[in-house]
Amino acid sequence: MSAPPSSAFLLQLQNCTVRFGGLTCVSDLTMGLGQNELVGLIGPNGAGKTTVFNIITGVYQPTEGAITYAGDSIAGKKPYEITARGIARTFQNIRLFGSLSVFDNVRVAFHLHLEHDVRHSLWRGASFRREEKEIEAQAMEILEIFKLGKFRDAPSKSLPYGDQRRLEIVRALATRPKLLLLDEPAAGMNPTEKVELMSLIRFVEEKYGVSVLLVEHDMQVVMNICRRIIVLEHGVKIAEGPPDQVRADPKVIQAYLGKD
Amino acid sequence: MALAGAVVAQLFSNQINPYYLDVILKIGWNIILAVSLNLINGYTGQFSLGHAGFMSVGAYTSAWITMQVGPKVLPQGTGIWFHAGPILLFLAALIIGGLAAALAGALVGAPSLRLKGDYLAIVTLGFGEIIRVIVRNIDSLGGSLGLNGIPAYTNLFWVAAVAVICVYVVLAMVHSSYGRGFLAVRDDEVAAEAMGLNTTRYKIVAFVVGAFFAGVAGGLYGHYTLSIDPKGFDFNKSIEIVVMVIVGGMGNTLGVIGAAIVLTLLPEFLRFLADYRMAIYSFLLIVLMLTRPQGLFTWRRRTKPVVSA
Numbered sequence: 001m002s003a004p005p006s007s008a009f010l011l012q013l014q015n016c017t018v019r020f021g022g023l024t025c026v027s028d029l030t031m032g033l034g035q036n037e038l039v040g041l042i043g044p045n046g047a048g049k050t051t052v053f054n055i056i057t058g059v060y061q062p063t064e065g066a067i068t069y070a071g072d073s074i075a076g077k078k079p080y081e082i083t084a085r086g087i088a089r090t091f092q093n094i095r096l097f098g099s100l101s102v103f104d105n106v107r108v109a110f111h112l113h114l115e116h117d118v119r120h121s122l123w124r125g126a127s128f129r130r131e132e133k134e135i136e137a138q139a140m141e142i143l144e145i146f147k148l149g150k151f152r153d154a155p156s157k158s159l160p161y162g163d164q165r166r167l168e169i170v171r172a173l174a175t176r177p178k179l180l181l182l183d184e185p186a187a188g189m190n191p192t193e194k195v196e197l198m199s200l201i202r203f204v205e206e207k208y209g210v211s212v213l214l215v216e217h218d219m220q221v222v223m224n225i226c227r228r229i230i231v232l233e234h235g236v237k238i239a240e241g242p243p244d245q246v247r248a249d250p251k252v253i254q255a256y257l258g259k260d
Numbered sequence: 261m262a263l264a265g266a267v268v269a270q271l272f273s274n275q276i277n278p279y280y281l282d283v284i285l286k287i288g289w290n291i292i293l294a295v296s297l298n299l300i301n302g303y304t305g306q307f308s309l310g311h312a313g314f315m316s317v318g319a320y321t322s323a324w325i326t327m328q329v330g331p332k333v334l335p336q337g338t339g340i341w342f343h344a345g346p347i348l349l350f351l352a353a354l355i356i357g358g359l360a361a362a363l364a365g366a367l368v369g370a371p372s373l374r375l376k377g378d379y380l381a382i383v384t385l386g387f388g389e390i391i392r393v394i395v396r397n398i399d400s401l402g403g404s405l406g407l408n409g410i411p412a413y414t415n416l417f418w419v420a421a422v423a424v425i426c427v428y429v430v431l432a433m434v435h436s437s438y439g440r441g442f443l444a445v446r447d448d449e450v451a452a453e454a455m456g457l458n459t460t461r462y463k464i465v466a467f468v469v470g471a472f473f474a475g476v477a478g479g480l481y482g483h484y485t486l487s488i489d490p491k492g493f494d495f496n497k498s499i500e501i502v503v504m505v506i507v508g509g510m511g512n513t514l515g516v517i518g519a520a521i522v523l524t525l526l527p528e529f530l531r532f533l534a535d536y537r538m539a540i541y542s543f544l545l546i547v548l549m550l551t552r553p554q555g556l557f558t559w560r561r562r563t564k565p566v567v568s569a
């Protein structure tokens with residue numbers, strides 16, 4: 001069942017285990033994510049999905065196992081170093097910079113690609129001003145693409161819920177990732193918003209050529225847009241494959257609905 | 261332009277009533293202290309109660325330089341160097357005092373940056389007290405008697421110039437794509453880290469720059485009062501600066517400048533109350549916080565929810 005280790009994968013988790021004291025959250029997980037792939041990670045509550053996200057992004061370290069990204073080991077790296085390598089994420093509970101404007105939220109995310117630092121911001125020379133203009137143009141461009149341009153100067157916490165979700169994805173994209181991790185983007189959305197979200201994720205994948213790892217509770221969303229699904233239960237991978245196959249898997253049905 | 265203004269101000273300072281001059285200078289270094297603390301507390305969201313500690317590092321370092329090194333290097337007699345010497349010496353003393361305070365800022369900042377909120381406040385508070393106790397026990401710094409006979413170098417020009425530079429540096433830092441990172445760290449550290457920001461670095465930069473200006477303000481203070489002692493840099497002084505930042509509105513430089521002015525003038529206007537002065541002052545602060553918790557000078561921004569199209 002476990003996919004054979006392959007160098008073709010952009011992101012590769014090998015035999016990863018995460019323990020907090022006596023509690024094993026993720027157990028011997030091996031999974032991979034290819035270039036331009038949209039993979040769903042599903043499982044009942046407490047299955048360890050967010051923990052998987054957190055070990056990939058460096059918030060936690062795996063107790064055992066290896067994580068490689070583009071051929072390099074990234075286990076033990078700091079979150080900002082991992083983002084610098086091209087992995088961006090959104091959060092299950094929205095974590096925008098609430099008091100900053102929509103524009104500034106995106107502007108901060110360009111940080112990794114800044115050439116100037118604090119000294120330049122004091123001197124304010126020609127190259128500094130040119131770069132600030134460029135960032136402004138790029139930030140506005142990406143905001144317009146995602147139809148958030150009209151909110152430019154509004155504090156991000158004042159946006160409607162769906163737009164906050166969208167802004168979080170835009171902010172993650174502004175770091176220019178190759179791999180985008182979305183943690184329950186459909187949480188708290190109504191059916192219309194969910195449909196919009198699905199087309200948004202497809203659009204992001206096609207336009208920016210990023211790979212997407214999607215953690216989601218909502219079956220409709222996952223089954224619709226993912227070509228491959230990994231199912232976790234109690235930290236163990238119990239199924240992997242295309243949506244139809246996963247849907248029919250007796251182990252998955254049992255994990256979600258229980259045994260009769 | 262602002263520096264030119266400061267020069268003009270200095271030319272007229274001889275004609276100003278000494279009491280007014282005293283109050284104006286006090287306003288000046290309170291602005292420096294409050295604006296620099298605002299970088300740490302307001303913009304970066306790291307609650308520091310150690311600003312008086314940084315101030316004392318700067319005050320003692322610069323006073324030690326002008327008192328001990330000064331007589332050895334200052335030229336005697338007349339001529340251009342006789343006049344320029346003290347100015348250069350004072351400039352060097354202020355900068356070295358600021359750098360010493362910045363070093364202290366980095367030393368406190370680095371280990372305590374794993375702490376947040378209340379815990380960080382307690383560590384910085386402890387730092388301020390440690391500095392005070394150390395200084396009190398160093399004989400060459402005068403012990404608890406302090407240093408006396410510091411040369412009177414501070415005047416309106418110096419205070420105004422440093423205040424202008426301090427305000428410029430803080431505003432310029434924050435108003436750039438790099439500098440928005442300070443606010444991002446304040447709003448959500450986890451998200452900031454996930455956006456590729458080295459949050460530790462941001463916090464240390466804030467501490468170092470904030471402490472530098474506190475140290476320079478300490479130097480200005482010492483060379484005006486001509487005598488400094490450890491009691492002048494105690495916990496109360498730190499609180500006084502924190503109050504200015506909170507009253508002005510966290511992360512609002514213009515508001516903090518306003519608060520530094522108002523809160524320096526207020527006790528002066530309350531002098532007629534004699535013994536009840538500080539009680540009334542405290543009472544007014546309570547009223548202020550109850551009526552304007554967002555800060556005296558923070559005007560309501562557009563916070564109404566945006567209607568989605």
